[in-house]
Amino acid sequence: xxxxxxxxxxxxxxxxxxxxxxxxxxAPSDNNIMFWNAVIxxxxxxxxxxxxxxxxxxxxxxxxxxxPQVKFVSKMFHPNVYADGSICLDILQNRxxxxxxxxxxxxxxxxxxxxPNPNSPANNEAAILYRENRREYEKKVQLIVSExxxxxxxxxxxxxxxxxxxx
Amino acid sequence: MEKAADFHYNAEQNYDEETIIQQREIEKxxxxxxxxxxxxxxxxxxxxEFEHDVAFLxxxxxxxxxxxxxxxxxxxxxxxxxxxxxxYFESLLKNPDEFKRFQDIALKSKDELITLxxxxxxxxxxxxxxxxxxxxxxxxxxxxxxxxxxxxCGTSDYIVVYLxxxxxxxxxxxxxxxxxxxxxxxxxxxxxxxxxxxxxxxSDHIHIIALSQATGICVQVDYMDRGDGNLISHVFPExxxxxxxxxxxxxxxxxxxxx
Numbered sequence: 001x002x003x004x005x006x007x008x009x010x011x012x013x014x015x016x017x018x019x020x021x022x023x024x025x026x027a028p029s030d031n032n033i034m035f036w037n038a039v040i041x042x043x044x045x046x047x048x049x050x051x052x053x054x055x056x057x058x059x060x061x062x063x064x065x066x067x068p069q070v071k072f073v074s075k076m077f078h079p080n081v082y083a084d085g086s087i088c089l090d091i092l093q094n095r096x097x098x099x100x101x102x103x104x105x106x107x108x109x110x111x112x113x114x115x116p117n118p119n120s121p122a123n124n125e126a127a128i129l130y131r132e133n134r135r136e137y138e139k140k141v142q143l144i145v146s147e148x149x150x151x152x153x154x155x156x157x158x159x160x161x162x163x164x165x166x167x
Numbered sequence: 168m169e170k171a172a173d174f175h176y177n178a179e180q181n182y183d184e185e186t187i188i189q190q191r192e193i194e195k196x197x198x199x200x201x202x203x204x205x206x207x208x209x210x211x212x213x214x215x216e217f218e219h220d221v222a223f224l225x226x227x228x229x230x231x232x233x234x235x236x237x238x239x240x241x242x243x244x245x246x247x248x249x250x251x252x253x254x255y256f257e258s259l260l261k262n263p264d265e266f267k268r269f270q271d272i273a274l275k276s277k278d279e280l281i282t283l284x285x286x287x288x289x290x291x292x293x294x295x296x297x298x299x300x301x302x303x304x305x306x307x308x309x310x311x312x313x314x315x316x317x318x319x320c321g322t323s324d325y326i327v328v329y330l331x332x333x334x335x336x337x338x339x340x341x342x343x344x345x346x347x348x349x350x351x352x353x354x355x356x357x358x359x360x361x362x363x364x365x366x367x368x369x370s371d372h373i374h375i376i377a378l379s380q381a382t383g384i385c386v387q388v389d390y391m392d393r394g395d396g397n398l399i400s401h402v403f404p405e406x407x408x409x410x411x412x413x414x415x416x417x418x419x420x421x422x423x424x425x426x
Contacts, residue, residue, distance in 0.1 A: 003321050004296065004321035004322065004324075004325055005321060008292055011288075011292065015288055061320075061321065062320075062324070064289065064292075064328075065324045065325075065327075065328060065366045066366065069184075082180075082181040084181060086181050086184060088181075093187070094361075094365065095360055095361060095365065096365055097360065097364040097365060098289070098293070098328045098331075098332075098364065098365075098366065099285055099286050099289045099290060099293075099332065099364065100286075100289070101286070101288060101289050104286070122181065
């Protein structure tokens with residue numbers, strides 16, 4: 001059934017394929033246009049560089065009038081990302097504008113990676129280290145960057161899942 | 168739910184999600200018992216709503232003297248835009264000249280908004296739906312059609328969004344003049360981001376002035392508030408002749424009809 005939300009999501013997908021912002025990819029999951037998987041590559045010259053971070057995006061029929069629910073699936077260490085992967089970002093909550101699309105959402109999250117907002121911490125440890133001990137912060141970030149590659153292996157080779165160091 | 172006394176705030180827990188879920192539940196409850204745009208009705212239910220509230224009795228009498236009927240709009244924070252949009256589309260059914268005038272303004276609005284910096288891709292999506300529904304007035308010429316458009320949640324909200332974008336564009340274009348209306352040291356861009364563009368944000372005087380100015384549509388609002396004296400009316404823009412009439416009750420707008 002075609003609803004405004006589904007029609008818009010098809011357009012969002014087409015646009016993301018034809019004109020993808022740097023370091024971002026995303027696509028609806030196999031047979032559900034309302035549920036997307038996305039990858040954000042850690043921006044260059046930041047501690048997140050070379051990371052491949054997976055996210056899930058869940059839309060409702062109210063999209064684009066209401067924001068989607070976006071979560072990191074890959075482990076993340078960042079002042080504005082909660083332990084469950086959900087993201088504390090104003091445009092995904094009370095400052096959502098219907099003029100945003102998937103590409104704008106992912107670009108905003110990408111820039112949040114290198115530009116955290118320590119005033120609304122979702123991860124206290126990350127927020128404190130970011131403010132007070134940048135070296136230690138960067139070390140912790142580099143750990144989750146390495147872990148983000150292991151996630152990739154999981155996908156390629158799910159049958160024989162290698163032991164991961166994360167848990 | 169935990170009892171308040173047992174509640175300990177945990178800074179690393181995500182409460183946003185819970186809050187949003189709760190908000191959605193309240194919205195669903197309202198949606199379950201109220202159409203986005205209700206049928207035309209007499210004032211019986213309005214009487215009942217305020218029968219124990221002396222402050223409003225005189226005002227209701229005034230409303231009844233000036234108007235014959237009204238239409239309830241769902242209280243979801245978009246009521247001003249939805250009431251304005253519906254009442255105006257409805258008025259166009261009987262006014263082909265005005266239809267032509269507005270169709271032209273609506274067509275041109277897309278490029279204006281893109282020039283102002285709105286993202287073309289998403290703007291076109293809203294504009295397309297808006298024009299498609301507007302043009303139905305000319306082909307269908309039926310009130311049933313307009314009701315169907317405005318009671319289909321997705322389509323109805325698309326129209327609300329486009330009206331919100333028109334207001335946002337107008338305010339940013341005329342920032343020099345309207346800046347003085349803002350409090351709290353916000354820039355016009357911030358105000359539009361926070362109070363105009365997001366769905367569900369309630370409308371104030373500034374939204375009404377901007378929408379009537381930007382579209383050239385004259386609206387009269389009758390204010391049913393707790394103040395002493397008679398029902399007070401404002402016409403936007405001043406000194407013009409209204410094509411639609413809205414009833415304001417604290418925090419809410421419905422549509423009024425003389426006939």
